[in-house]
Amino acid sequence: MQEKTKQADAVRKVSVLGAGAWGTAVAMALAQRHDVLLWGRNAAALQEMGRARVNAAYLPGYAFPDRLQVASDFDAALTHVAEPGSLLIAASPVAGLRPLLQQLKGRPIPNVVWLCKGFEYDTGLLPHQIVREVLGDTVAGGALSGPSFAQEVAKGLPCALTIASDSAALRACVVETAHGGNVRVYSSEDLVGVEVGGAVKNVLAIATGAADGLGLGLNARAALITRGLAEITRLGVALGGQTETFMGLTGMGDLILTCTGDLSRNRRVGLGLAQGKPLDQIVQELGHVAEGVPCAKAVRELAVRRGVDMPITNAVAGVLFDGDQPQAMVTRLLSRDPRGE
Numbered sequence: 001m002q003e004k005t006k007q008a009d010a011v012r013k014v015s016v017l018g019a020g021a022w023g024t025a026v027a028m029a030l031a032q033r034h035d036v037l038l039w040g041r042n043a044a045a046l047q048e049m050g051r052a053r054v055n056a057a058y059l060p061g062y063a064f065p066d067r068l069q070v071a072s073d074f075d076a077a078l079t080h081v082a083e084p085g086s087l088l089i090a091a092s093p094v095a096g097l098r099p100l101l102q103q104l105k106g107r108p109i110p111n112v113v114w115l116c117k118g119f120e121y122d123t124g125l126l127p128h129q130i131v132r133e134v135l136g137d138t139v140a141g142g143a144l145s146g147p148s149f150a151q152e153v154a155k156g157l158p159c160a161l162t163i164a165s166d167s168a169a170l171r172a173c174v175v176e177t178a179h180g181g182n183v184r185v186y187s188s189e190d191l192v193g194v195e196v197g198g199a200v201k202n203v204l205a206i207a208t209g210a211a212d213g214l215g216l217g218l219n220a221r222a223a224l225i226t227r228g229l230a231e232i233t234r235l236g237v238a239l240g241g242q243t244e245t246f247m248g249l250t251g252m253g254d255l256i257l258t259c260t261g262d263l264s265r266n267r268r269v270g271l272g273l274a275q276g277k278p279l280d281q282i283v284q285e286l287g288h289v290a291e292g293v294p295c296a297k298a299v300r301e302l303a304v305r306r307g308v309d310m311p312i313t314n315a316v317a318g319v320l321f322d323g324d325q326p327q328a329m330v331t332r333l334l335s336r337d338p339r340g341e
């Protein structure tokens, strides 16, 4: 009974800026009940999506629901969410967040919710810090995160997400809009904790993919996930996140999904490294972003600056950027001195 009151009854206007796999899947899920406009930076691809009613490049095989329309241009996507209670979703990768926000600067927008997971490559900033740098404090913003493969959401399978924001009004707006049907939305005030969990789990998924690819077994996988969670928590707490957050959906939940699910692009990077493929080839074959790659460098540098011990991240970064062999990564981790758990 109580759940029902939290679910959106009113039809709302939503614009999703970014038409990769995740932006498209979120737009499709919200279009079960709301009027959704999907915009992407590639005009020709958008036009084709509008005609074929499917995102053939990033989410092939999943037909758009009727209430999902493709935006004719960027201005149309913003006009669509002009009325109060609307939702603007930024669905770019981390690398595209700053340029996207710069396009929004000075424009009348109701709020902004971002979906990307990672630290910015050059600055080491979390997404909410980029938002504040570009838009200031005048726009309510929040991170929507949690264990969620785009293909499963596009299929209408159940999933649970967390909206993290310091604005109670924004959290309520996202819950009222997105909670319902097969999507559950929880709330959190811990933006740092939610964002750190989402960012670092991608690096750890590369590590578990490599370990699995090397045939190291399920014991090794469980050890990497568990020690990985300790690593995420150390960094997250050092940056101001709350310990409990890392035990929740956006911490442990997303870590388990990404480390164990073969739909994960980051896990597939690790599997490819174990086969001896060059990183460039792996990323090209993926055809999607693997946020753990740039994030590994940003996290390694941040951890050094903050004095946080992150052995698994360092080992992954060694393979990605310093020419270490995946087997050497394992040796490096196993040869560490014993310590208390």
Ligand SMILES: NC(=O)c1ccc[n+]([C@@H]2O[C@H](COP(=O)([O-])OP(=O)(O)OC[C@H]3O[C@@H](n4cnc5c(N)ncnc54)[C@H](O)[C@@H]3O)[C@@H](O)[C@H]2O)c1
Binding pocket: 018, 019, 020, 021, 022, 023, 040, 041, 058, 091, 092, 093, 094, 095, 096, 097, 115, 116, 117, 118, 148, 149, 150, 151, 287, 288, 289, 291
């Ligand atoms: N796919 C998922 O299952 C999933 C789930 C939850 C969160 N996410 C997160 O959502 C974000 C987007 O992931 P995705 O799955 O849509 O990626 P994707 O690779 O499927 O699509 C990326 C989209 O961003 C565009 N893009 C690529 N590089 C860009 C750049 N430098 N600047 C601007 N745009 C760029 C591409 O044209 C494409 O439209 C990532 O941070 C990812 O971690 C993904």
Ligand SMILES: O=P(O)(O)OC[C@H](O)CO
Binding pocket: 117, 146, 147, 148, 149, 150, 202, 205, 254, 257, 258, 263, 264, 265, 266, 267, 289, 290, 291
């Ligand atoms: O496919 P990945 O590895 O980018 O992971 C996708 C999502 O972040 C899982 O929650």
